Amino acid sequence: MIAAAAITVLATPTAALLTLLTHRALRRAQAAKTLRIDSPHGIDEQGFVRIGGIDQWISVRGEDRTNPVLVEIHGGPGAANSVYTARTRSWERHFTIVRWDMRGAGKTFGRGGPEGQGEATFERLYEDALEVTRYARDLLRAERVILLANSYGSVFGLRLARNHPELYSAYVGTDQNIHTGGRDTSAHDALRERLRTAGKAKRLAQVEAIGADPHAWTPQQRATYAKLSAQSDPLTLATLKKVVMCSMWLSPLHSLRDLRDYFRGQSFSERITEGTAGLDDRADGTRFEIPFFLFQGEHDVLTPTASAKAFFDEVEAPVKRFALIEDCSHFASFARPDRFLELLQTHVRPVVAGKRGADA
Structure with missing residues (x-):
């Protein structure tokens, strides 16, 4: 849907296109000014880092290196969050944001193309996420970091948080994806x-042909299902246009x-x-x-939201x-x-602030 809109723009008659x-150039220049970090203890490092045997794009931004470190796992798959940097500029006053274009996504995909992505599987990306986490910890001298995962990234996020408490000071999920092994058909x-x-x-008819069992879906059917879901809801469709497309453009x-x-x-x-269709988050713990x-x-x-809340209600954690x-x-x-920053400040930062070491 977003790709089609971009193609339409580029096919516009010359005068209108210019x-x-x-x-676009004026707005991007204005946004670039707001992204400048001039504080004496700030950090703005962007570039390619060797992760999992290939070059992957990582951005590290924040106004104070001593702030809590937040490592982000984006959704999609393949929908890099780097396009939202201007929208989340306020976060960088209170957290150091480590934003990563995963294998197969964004600038990382652009660097190597389809031939240069290596093994593009859920398991490989999970190992990449651990390597990115360790890179961030070493760079910023933080024993543990906050893990922020959104949408499809939260599938990785739950497993990273459950399996590696030694690396993370807290888990923050948003657009939380809950796999039920195919038992819950309420969304369908x-x-x-x-x-x-x-x-x-x-x-x-397309949705009914796809069926309710995600185990049986091909990757293309999963993408079609997500597209039809977004198109069916006016609020989601408006968000795609006003937030996602505008942020990209x-x-x-x-x-x-x-x-x-x-x-x-x-x-x-x-x-x-393909690597996640049969997952069951409750069975995993x-x-x-x-x-x-x-x-x-x-x-x-x-x-x-109802699925996320039902899972949350079953979670046992020191704080939730x-x-x-x-x-x-x-x-x-x-x-x-x-609003999201307010929630981070109110609920998350008090738990982790000042605890960048082993006692986080």
Whole structure:
């Protein structure tokens, strides 16, 4: 959907296209100014780091190196969060943000192309995430870091937080994805009902043909299902246009070629979901040895809020907190970045502040 919009823009008649590109250049220049970090103890390091045998793009930004370190695991798969850097600028005053374009995504995909991604599997990306975590700890001299995972990244996030409490001071999930081994069909049922109510017979037929059992879906069917889910919900569709597409188009860190690579990376990364169709988060365990936080969009239909809350209720952790991000669907942390920062400041930072060492 986003790729098609970009192609439409580039196919616009020359005069209108020049106007669009001029407007884009001005807005990107303005955004670039707001991204400058001039504080004496700040950090702004962006570039490629050798992770898992290939060059992967990592950004480390913050106004004070002594702030808590937050390592981000983005969603998709293949939907790098680097395009949201301008929207989350306020976070960098209170946290050092480590933002990574995963294997098969964004600038990492652009660097090596499809041939240079190596083994693009869930297991390989999980090992990459551990390596990125250790890189961040060494660079910033932090014994443990906050793990922030959104959407498909939260599939990695739960397992990283459960298996490696020695690396993380807290887990923060948003757009939290809960796998149930195929038992819970409520999201599929809700999508069918939305399409039926809207009279979208063709799309309803597509959903019914895909079926309710994710074990049987091909990667392409999973991508189609996600697209149909987003299109069926006005709030999600509006967020895609106003937040996701605008962030991409106006990102001062991304050229038009980078945006092309972004879309290509998303298509390439569809294969990664083959490694997660049969996962069961409850069976893997609901006990965590670190503080556990879920901040979820109130009306999320892609990773349903009710499913996330039901899982949260079963979690055992030293500290746990669930909070809604009001009037939001998916992409809640980027739709309302100031509200998300408020939740980080109110609930997460008091738990980890001043505890960058082994006692975090």
